Amino acid sequence: MSQKKEIEERQEQLAEEIRRVKLPRGRQVFGLVDQLLGGTRMRVKCFDGKLRICRIPGRFKRFLWVRAGDTILVEPWELSGDKRGDVLFKYSRSQLQYLRNKGLLKDMQVFEEF
Known part of the structure; x- marks a missing residue:
C-alpha cells in the first residue's frame, strides 16, 4: 500500500471515530x-465532584481495557449511586480532543486539581 493511501485511511478512521x-x-x-x-x-x-468505586459490567469485560488516568463515561447505580457506578465507555485521545473543542470538558484542568 502506498503512503498516501495509508494516510487517507487513517484520516477516515479518525473522522469516523x-x-x-x-x-x-x-x-x-x-x-x-x-x-x-x-x-x-x-x-x-x-x-460531579464525587469519588465512586466503579466496575466494568460483564458484557464489556473482554473488550474494555482501562488504565489509570483514562477518561470514561460512568452511570451511577440507583442504590448507593453516590458511592458506586458502572463504566459504560472509554474515550480515546481524539474523542477527548473533540469534547474539549465542543466545550464539554472545559473544566477538566480545574477537576485535575481535585
Missing part, C-alpha cells in the same frame, strides 16, 4: 480513573 462520540445522558457523568483496585473494579473521580 470522532463522529461516534458518546455523550452523557440522564444520570451519566464523565469520570477520570484514579486507581485500579483489581478485577473489574476501579476508583473513579467523577465530574
